[in-house]
Amino acid sequence: MKLAGLTVAYWSVLAAALLPIACAWLAKSGMFSKPRREGGFDNQNPRDWLARQHDWRARANAAQANSFEALPLFIGAVIIAHQLGAAQIRLDILAFLFVVLRVLHIMMYVANMPTARSAVWTVALVVNIAILFV
Template sequence: MTFARFTIAYWCVLIAALLPIACAALAKYGMMSTPRRDGGFDNHNPRGWLAKQTDWRGRANAAQQNTFEALPFFFAAVIIAHILQAAQTRLDIMALLFVFLRIAYIMMYVADLAKARSAVWAVALFVNILILLSAYR
């Protein structure tokens, strides 16, 4: 019996999948123990509660939504690159770079660094395109 190797790029897929959850946790940070009547987290209507958040909590929620939006392309790019047998080291490096850029994006979003955030978003998109095209021959 043979086993498939779980590459660094595949680990990056897992990490990227967990980033939206980290954003949601950040948006809820410190509000779980505050009573609902005092504006604390409302687990009966979590999306409604998150939608009402402002400042850094609202931006963390927006980062969560954008991070979810970035996942399908990243997942597909990594899988397609593996299927087409892209150079593994290059693929791993680009997947790591994508994850680091997305983490930086989240941090910049929460910190309200709009121009820098948009630049990082664009670079991450470009890296994702490179991942997809890495196996092109």
């Protein structure tokens, strides 16, 4: 299936690429209007500011890093599957499922559910590998 010339799998790549940005926004949310001297977001040194965060903000930042780490294999798998002429419906379903699992992973990361988060991460990895063999 195509929308605006792109398959669902390719749209899923775009969605997955936006997930780290969503995690960064979440980690910084509510801190933009607060002055820096009171612990508000420091756009001059954003990485230092994020490194000093704790609890759910730190976990949201860690989810951002993990989301970036998951991207290369997913992008590569989708491109390879397209090049090899994978069954489009299967590829679209698996790619969409990967994004759904990554969103669940982020939610569990922020909610501090490490065991469930790791299980979802594993399933997402298996789905990603399955994309290569569609």
